[in-house]
Each structure stands twice: as C-alpha cells, then as structure tokens.
Amino acid sequence: MTPQEYSAPDFTAPALARAPEARFEAVAADGVLPDGFFSTSNLPTYVRAGGRWHLPTRPRMDCAIVERSEHLEVIEPRRLRRGERVAMGLAEDGSEGIYVHTAGFLGGAHSANEFRFMSSEVSRERPVNYEELAARLIEEKRRGGFLIWVAGPALVHARARHDFEWFIQQGYVHAMLAGNAVAVHDIEAAIYGTTLGMSSTGKPTDGGHGLHMRAINQVRALGSIEAAVASGLVHSGIMHALVTRKIPYVLAGSIRDDGPLPGIHTDALAAQDAMREQTVHATGAILIASALHAIAVGNMLPAYHTRYDGVPTPLMTICVDQTEFVVHKLKDRGTHQAYGVVTNAQDFMHVLRFYVEKGTRA
Amino acid sequence: MTPQEYSAPDFTAPALARAPEARFEAVAADGVLPDGFFSTSNLPTYVRAGGRWHLPTRPRMDCAIVERSEHLEVIEPRRLRRGERVAMGLAEDGSEGIYVHTAGFLGGAHSANEFRFMSSEVSRERPVNYEELAARLIEEKRRGGFLIWVAGPALVHARARHDFEWFIQQGYVHAMLAGNAVAVHDIEAAIYGTTLGMSSTGKPTDGGHGLHMRAINQVRALGSIEAAVASGLVHSGIMHALVTRKIPYVLAGSIRDDGPLPGIHTDALAAQDAMREQTVHATGAILIASALHAIAVGNMLPAYHTRYDGVPTPLMTICVDQTEFVVHKLKDRGTHQAYGVVTNAQDFMHVLRFYVEKGTRA
C-alpha cells in the first residue's frame, strides 16, 4: 500500500545513451496497424524521438503509441485512422528506441521485458501438463522412488476411489497418509456402496445417514482393518488394496472423527511420528483434496531429497485442490516448492490415470 | 435467524398413538454395538418406553441411545461398555417406537426419514455422473435436438480447445454463445500457439503480452473471422470448426474487450437479440466457465422446451464452473433447473469427451 518513491531510468547508462530513435510507420487502413507495431504495457514507457526521451500521454496497456503534432499519445488500435503514424518494435530495453521502465514498479529484481500476463503460479486458468505429471510418476516408479500420497475424503466421496485403487495396484503408491474419514468412506463404499449415505451417482439413500456408523461398527467388531479385509467384509477399494499389497499407511485421528476405526492414531503426536517415518523416505508427494493433511505433511517434508550421489534435488510436491486457496496456504506455511493443480479431485485422478496408462503403453 | 416457535409432535395421531415400545439390546463387547442399532441425528427424537415418550438427554448425531437407570442418554458408540442396552431400529417414523420430529426444524414440508447428509444440490463433493451426461448428449444429437454451448475464455486458456473442437466436429454443438475473448484466445492459439502469451504447457513466452493484439490486428486486416479462416491464417481451433461447419455463433462485446475482432456484436442489445434467436430453439444448454454469459443466457432460457407433441419438458441446463458460487448465482438469478458440475473446465471437457467416445462405441 505505501507509495514507493519513483526512481527514474538512468539515461546516461550506455544502453540508453546509445539508443537509436524510435521508428514510426503509417497506418494503412482505419483500425488496422502495420505488422510489428509496439504493443504497450501499463508501465512508464520512454520513447526516443528528436534526440530526447518522451513519456507518451494517456498511458494504458494493449495500445499503440501514436505521433501527434505536439506529442506522443497512447491510443486503442481500433481508434487509429489511416495515415496516422505508430511506433514500431518488439524490444522493451531501449534497443529499438523504446524503453519500458520496470524497475520502479515491479520491484528492483526485475529486468526489461518483464511485463506479462498470467504471472500467478497457481491458477485454474493455467493449463495442467498431465503428460509431464504422468512422466514424472512413471520415472519415479522406474527408478525406485518413494511416492507419498496424502488424500482427503473427497477423493472417496467423489468416485475417484477406483482410480486411486488402480494407482495402488500398479505400484505408484509407496505410502498413504490420511485421516480416519478416508478409510471410513472407503469401507462404507465397500460394504454398502454408498459414502455418507449417498450412492455413487450422487443420490441419497433411505436410512443412509447411519451407514458409515454401521460400517465402523462392523470393523470394530472384527478388531482391525486388516481383519476386515481378511474376513472378506472389505473386498474392494483403497484400504483393501493397501492391505493386500502391504503398502504402509498412516491414519491420523482428528476432532471430527466418527468411530474411529481400529488402527487410527488418535494421538496427534503419535500420528505425526508415524507419518514422519514415511516422509523421511519421500522422493515425491501428491497431496489431494485435504487442507489439513496437505499442510501437516508439507510441514514435515523437506524442499529437497538427497540422491544416491548425495546431491540434493527438489522434492516433487504436487498439491491438487478445488481452489487456489489451499495451494497458496500450503506455500504460505512454507512449502514453497508445491506445484498447484486447481481442479476437482475426481477428474484429476481420472485424467492422470488416462495419461499414465498412455505413457506406459508408449 | 429468527427463532421459530416449536410445535411438538401430535402424539394422539394414529401412527404415534399406536406406536410400539422401542426395542433395546445389550452391547456384547466394549465399543461394539449390536447390528441394527438406532443411529441418531441431531433432531428431537422421541423414544417410546414404559408407555411414555421420552426425549433422551445429551442429544447429538451419529450416536446410540442408551438405557440408564433413570433415563435415556445419547452416547458415542466407542464409549459404550459391554452389557449396556441400546435402542434398536432403522425407522424414524415411530413404527419401531422411535420418532424423529423433523417438522419443527427442517420446515413444514418435510416428512419422516428426512435427516440426511449431502443435501446441497451443488457441491464439489457430489460425484458427477459423466455416463449420464454423455448419454444425454448422445440422445440429443440422435433425435435432432439443439444444443447451445456457452463458453468462457478459460476453456481456451486451459487447453480444452482441442476437446471443444472435437465436440463441434462430431455434431454436438448447434450454436455457440460467447464473448470476444473466447475468439481472441482461440485465434491467438491458432496463429501463435499461445493464449495471453502463455504457451500451451503454461509457460510465459518472450514478448507474449502483445500477441493477442497482433492476432486481432491480422484478422481486422482481413476483415472478418470467416475471411481469416478462408485465407488459412486460422487453420485450427474453435472458430475454425464453427466457420467450416457453418454452426451459428454469437460473440457479444463487453467493456473488457481488446480489439475487438470483426463480427463481434458490440451493442449489448443487438447481442441479446442475436443470442435470443438461438435460445428459442434450445433443447439443452451447456454453460462452461463464464459467470457473465451463463447468467445472461440463463435469463433468456425457459425452464422447459416444448416437444413435438406440445408437451413441455424440462430443458437440460448444465453449468460447469470451478466453484459452487457461479452455479448458486445462476440459480439465484432464476435458473433453478441448472445442474451444477463443480470442476475445472479443462478436465470436464476431457472426461466428458472420453465418456461420449465410449458411449458411441457401445
């Protein structure tokens, strides 16, 4: 908020002192500019003309700079008329006679050619490179990496359960860190075909609000999730895949828990210690649809891991959430290395699986 | 906010007057309940015991009702000890001696068995039934329906451009209603391979901030989008597919527009009139990633269309957005019939196409 003091460009610096005059060309038809016109930004822009530097009037972005009898003016292309002369060039560093002064406005570390759109790192408008994500997972699996998956209950709730099961079966999951609810919903789905009483197509079922309590009760009666899998009660899903493939998992208790299921770490510190034993091995982490667990695990993860040759290498950390907020919060809690994917967990799992299948067939 | 006055159940009504005593069973092991225990909600719940109706103490949801020497109490299952007796049953209408009184709390129109989770109609946590969506599209195409697609620029920005092109080519798009920006980004992508200067993998390019202005300038030089397609300048993408397949489109101008491109309706009322000529034919509408255009078109759309036999039938209206907010706003502006899909536009298009391809192969 506090206004910065403006520091003007140093026009005596060699690059600017040697700058040529700006070049101008005439508009050939109303509202149509010559190719190679200079397209403005909203930053102070100096134009070399008649041996001096001028700051055109009425500055704004996405416009042309027009020569008027007395001065230079910034004008929308559609308003230009045939014969008017506009400044030409792509360079913003003075080398074609136009200098965009970023220093005073975008902070000291910026150089020329720095004005741009889409500079947010995390945005629903930024394309997700699923090919590259898939390639990274395939590569980690190939060279014996250790991928930690952190999951929120929406993953089960919203039908990504089968896709997650597939990733476990295919060997892309080396540890799962989550809360009681992920296991509860997954086991409710295995026994009753519902999550929180809602069918897999999103419809409520009669008496559905008690089904997760009945599912928990049955597992408690058997004594453990492992026993529920062994007994055949839990014959599909995430927990079934983890147990049958002997993948380590840590389920942390929380103040919200129903039940809980047997095997949950109800003590937060015991849960942290158990998770940390997994995070120290991580060569990559995929955090999906859980603010609480993403930030918890983010706190435990280093920004790097050390390769066989002892060289630190950045630890791939992918955070998937419906809104930018969780990714920004994760970064604001220190996990600067997180790469954000802003989408629905269900669709993420589906598309990622599609690309991993494609990448392994190739 | 204003507290309602409580209206107690009418215990003289036949259903309640004839209600049996509630049934209780003993807990066989600590923290494990008998199958068929009554699972509580947070609503006033009356239990028939000793010829009278009791309201158990300490009410809350997801618990059991336990018989104590003096009274009935609501207790978490994990806290129950062997031998304690809990109320049994699934019915909430008194027929098994337990009556959940929804009337005073969920509004007058509700009946018994109404307490449930996931009652929001629009939620990122609700599974999207892509099979059904795909089947509806296939069916509309088969019987000659008229599907209107409303698109925001994020659709182009985030790499769904190829999938949208596919839907046009396959005959699922009968009119496209959008703004100037959709066409600008699409044509920038066709000419330069970028959108707002960002590459299709989400990386900024040098001098990229001027590319959309250069793309507009080239189309203005040729005189129309149709001429730009005919000339080969625009050889791929959404506008190319619409023009070559002669699908009607309406591009409305807005206060935000750069350019604009030739053919944009810069007058809002002319744009409304042009869009309305399409909406009167609609048998379905898919609104993606645009609050402005979704609500504008929502205002024009009836909640129904009239079939060949003159019978009104609900008009399928699908609204896809990253957050629940736009869908709720659309409903709050009167388009109550909208079905909300809360996800990223890019992933939506990809997964929908996948299921349409699958559905047509079947």
Add this chain to the structure above:
Amino acid sequence: MTPQEYSAPDFTAPALARAPEARFEAVAADGVLPDGFFSTSNLPTYVRAGGRWHLPTRPRMDCAIVERSEHLEVIEPRRLRRGERVAMGLAEDGSEGIYVHTAGFLGGAHSANEFRFMSSEVSRERPVNYEELAARLIEEKRRGGFLIWVAGPALVHARARHDFEWFIQQGYVHAMLAGNAVAVHDIEAAIYGTTLGMSSTGKPTDGGHGLHMRAINQVRALGSIEAAVASGLVHSGIMHALVTRKIPYVLAGSIRDDGPLPGIHTDALAAQDAMREQTVHATGAILIASALHAIAVGNMLPAYHTRYDGVPTPLMTICVDQTEFVVHKLKDRGTHQAYGVVTNAQDFMHVLRFYVEKGTRA
C-alpha cells in the same frame, strides 16, 4: 439430471375452472409498459384468453406477454412498441387469468407465487442482519445463556484478536473450542507482536519464521498457559482473557500442530470428550473461520436445546467463513440449522462488536 415427466395443470380444478380472462392493456410509448404489467418467470405460464388457456411462445423471464394477431408471445419490454397490448396482473395463481405452473418444475411441494430470485440460503450477496445478530447475543447474555465460540487461527492472524478479547471481557463467551494454532498465534502476538512472523499490519519480519517456535518453547518452559499468564509473559489477548476470567476452553491437538503448547488435548477422543462436556450446555454457537472445528462441533451439537420449561427450541448456530463452501459443508454434514455469514473473520468481529456496543448503549 434425469428428466422428470411433465404433469400438466389440472384446468378442471375449481380455481382454474373459474378463472377470469386475462386483462390486456396497450403500451402508451415505445419501450414503456403500463403499470401493473405481468412480469414473466421462466416457468410454464398459461394465459386465459378467448375462453381457452394458452402457453405463450418464446418463453423467458423478465419479460411481458404480448397479444399478437395469432397468438401470445413473450417479449423484452424494451422491444415493445406503442399500441401493442400486454397482459396485466401480479397474481400467478390464475385469479387474474394467468397461471404459473410451478409444480412440475420446482418440485411437488411448491405452490403458486414461488418463483423468486436469491433463494440460496447462504450467499455473499445476502445482507447480514448484524442488528439482529447483536440483539441475539445481548439477549443470550441477559438471560444466562451459554454461548460456545469455535475459532480458527485466521481470527488471530487477521487482527480480530482485540475484538475477540473484548467479547470475552464483556461476558459473551462461555466456552471456547479451538485448536493448538489459535493459542500459538495468540501467544506469539502477546510476546512478539507477530503471527507466523507477520506483523499486525501484514508485513514480514526478519527471522520471523521461528517466532512461533520460540513462543511455544517459552510456555513449555513455564509448564502451562496458566503459568505463562501468571508470570506476565502472556499479558494480553485471547488466552489471557480466558484464563483471567476463568472461562473454560478446550484446545484439541491435530496432525498439523507445532509444539504443541502444554494443556493441548493431543488425543482426539479425549479432546472430543472435553468438547462434548461444553456442547451439552450450549444455547448458542458461533463458529468462525475453521472448517475442521466447525464441523467437529457441529457434529456434537443438537439442532435444539431444551428451555427451562422443557420445550425444545432451535439452537442458534452461526457459521462465519470467507466462502459459502464451509457453510454448505457444515449443512451437508447434518448441521442444517446453521445460519451462514460469508465474510472475512476480521471484519465480522469488528462489525459485530460495533453493533453489540450500539445495542447495549440503546
């Protein structure tokens, strides 16, 4: 998604059978309608004319119904010309010759006059009645109610700390339920004037990232939060106010916790039991800026409390969050009675305090 079968109105029902002809009036000037014109919705609308019921063509909302030689048509007011005749009336139940058929479209429970805007219960666009909220708090305090406040760390983080302290000092807080982080940030603020190393005006401080760890360490050295207050180390803020006024508080541990502070319930089940001892007394609950704790406490709260005379009365449950999502999720987890306030926690506390101060002066 699934299309419902349309059920036509029963025109033989007495109300419709006796309905008068619709009344029409001429437009006096281009684009200006007679007062009392009928304003359309998007629902099937039948107009009585010439002894028959007609369904006008080109239906949409916010328009007028115009008499054409052959038929009735729905037209935008701005497009009407002088002399054209439009249908008149406000009633939608047939009593003025126009019948809006809601039944087939808004669900069976709806009656006439049901079409409206802003039907979402929770929306940032819905005005918050702070006078009424303040009056409810003042009334609860006056008659000895028990108000539970559930707080997330954003409350401390974003400068609402002083306002919360004020509510505690003034006797509006009877129990606080929260997590370790609320107390950590509050105590960091008391000792260092920062939260997570950020000053109270939002600027980062040198070495700030370690300050919360140093604050925790100092309290651990003293043995308890109470000792830290007694020693003068913690001389202001939320925890100071709670301790000095002997208000019960429960701080639940979580997988995300740093430290933790002494006195945290690190076991989730012990924490639940401690919270439940407070919720059973609640006559009102205010849940601010915490999805985890709002839903946890929502699960424990009944939808009602029982007054001195034994009559159940709805339990005031106010949920404040930056987005509609948390409030909808709370409702989707069964706390249907929640009233949502969609705003920034900092501003909520400030404005609420302003109105409570005003209300108590009156």
Add this chain to the structure above:
Amino acid sequence: MTPQEYSAPDFTAPALARAPEARFEAVAADGVLPDGFFSTSNLPTYVRAGGRWHLPTRPRMDCAIVERSEHLEVIEPRRLRRGERVAMGLAEDGSEGIYVHTAGFLGGAHSANEFRFMSSEVSRERPVNYEELAARLIEEKRRGGFLIWVAGPALVHARARHDFEWFIQQGYVHAMLAGNAVAVHDIEAAIYGTTLGMSSTGKPTDGGHGLHMRAINQVRALGSIEAAVASGLVHSGIMHALVTRKIPYVLAGSIRDDGPLPGIHTDALAAQDAMREQTVHATGAILIASALHAIAVGNMLPAYHTRYDGVPTPLMTICVDQTEFVVHKLKDRGTHQAYGVVTNAQDFMHVLRFYVEKGTRA
C-alpha cells in the same frame, strides 16, 4: 514441475570460508530448548562443525538441529531430552556457522534469510490495514486527487448502499464506473426498498421477482435517471447522490442487462471510450465486487500517474473481493500494482467508513 539442477553453495566464497563453527547448547529439561536455538526451515541447511560443513539428516521445518554421536539430525523440539545438544543462532547466512542455501530452491534472485511464511501478497489471512487505507483516501481528497470507484451490484445488494452514498456525499468519489445492474438495484431499493425482490434484511418479498422490471419501467417512462431524481421518484441512494452532486458516472451495458435504464452505454466501445475519459484523470482507483468491471478498468489504468512536477508515482489501486481469485486474475491481466482486500463488500464499506470518520475527527 521440471526439476532444476542443484547448484551447491560456493564454500570458498569469503563469507563461508571465514564462517565460525556452529555453537551448541544442552537442553535443560525434556522438550524445552535453550533460548536462541536455531529454528529450521525446509531448505538445504549446512552446519559448520569440526572444520567441515554438514547437511543434517531428516530435514524439515520448525525443528532443532541436534548433535548425535555420528552426525547432526533435525528433530522436533518436543522429542528432545535433557542433555541433548542443539545448534544455536538466528542468522541463516553462515555468520554463526549455519548456512541456509536458498539459491537453488527459491530461485536465483533470493538472498539469505528469505525463507518465510505468508509470502502470498493476497490472502484472506493477511490483516487489512484500514487505518492506512483511510489515511490514503483522506490525503487524496485533501490534495485534490481524482478517485475512481468501480462497483459491482453486490455493493447495493448487500446493504453497503448507505455507506457508498456517504462516501459520495463526503467528497471521496470523483467518478463511478459500473454496469446497468448497480443502478437498477439502487433504484429498485429507492422505490421499493428491495433488491431483486429481497428486503434489506435478506428476506424474499411477495411478487418480488418483478420489482426490478417495474423500477426500470418507471425510469424509462420519465426518460432518464436525472429526470427520475428530479421528479422525486429516486430520492435516495447511490444514483441520487451522484446526480445531485454532479459526479460523473459511466454505466456500461452488458449481455446480462435487464431493461436497460436510459443513459446506459449499450455499445461496449462507446462505454470504453467514456470510461477512458475518466481513467486518464485517476490518481487512485477502488474496485469493489466486480470481476468484469475491475479487469476492464484495470486494463485502462496505467500503473502510475504523473504528479504536478512531472514525476510518475504509482497509482493506488485497491481491489476488494470475496475471494483471492479476482485479485489474482486482475494481476494476471497485467494490473500488477493492485492491492487486494479479501472480504465481503458490505463489511469493507462499513469498516472503511468507520476508519475514515475516525481519521477525519483526529
């Protein structure tokens, strides 16, 4: 996503070559550290011991570095036992024997002491300095600045109408740029006391869905908003204040408009031209609750304005919205200078007015 190659620190650089040995101190009681312990981040951290640089094992943030017989290890403070020795110091640049290597991980432009929390510029968790905002407005008014306010309809919808009227009356508004809906809601409120048929306390009214159409119709009958004010029909609110105080306003038409009111610029390019005539004078801009208009005006605004002495100075640009998304989008469309306030428009106006009143009394 693409992994960067790691560049190790240059230990021969003078600052590191001359670095002292790190200092260690013993823990005096279980889980309590000596004051001044070194608090870790998640970045590669080198510790000088025995004449060499060591990278401790099991790195993570918010921990201490402990001397083990064989090596150095990163451990949670709560897990330390009496007598264990931990590394001491606050400096991260090697001057106390500990060096945090940011270069390879936070990008090349970063220096030592750069790891921190809350580095997002726009966040609901960042305190808003209303005192400073108010001081800026008061100062702009005092020295004859030109403040442009851009408003979305939520401002009227959510009861901030009176506060906005107050700012106009007090001379803080020098131009208002908005759409048709702001004026429609404001005039509906003046005539009927509702917005979209919802009362000012958020309740629906009978027949309310047609009231905005009736309000528009009455103004159309009178011919202009100015005539509606002069006639007494519109006797309060935003438009009344602007008209009676002769403040310029531009209302742009859009594809969503009802009506529209007379005086709306229905042509987007005419509307842009009219707005640009105001933006060239701006010394500050406040953009509230409108993505469309905020970005449109952001595109027109330079990042600076030129003072009486010809020196460019940054143009204060404040963007208020319910979510971070709109502010990030505004920045992503090139308005990098925007300062974001993430809150409800209604509360923002209320609190800002409170501080401006306080600031002018002082």
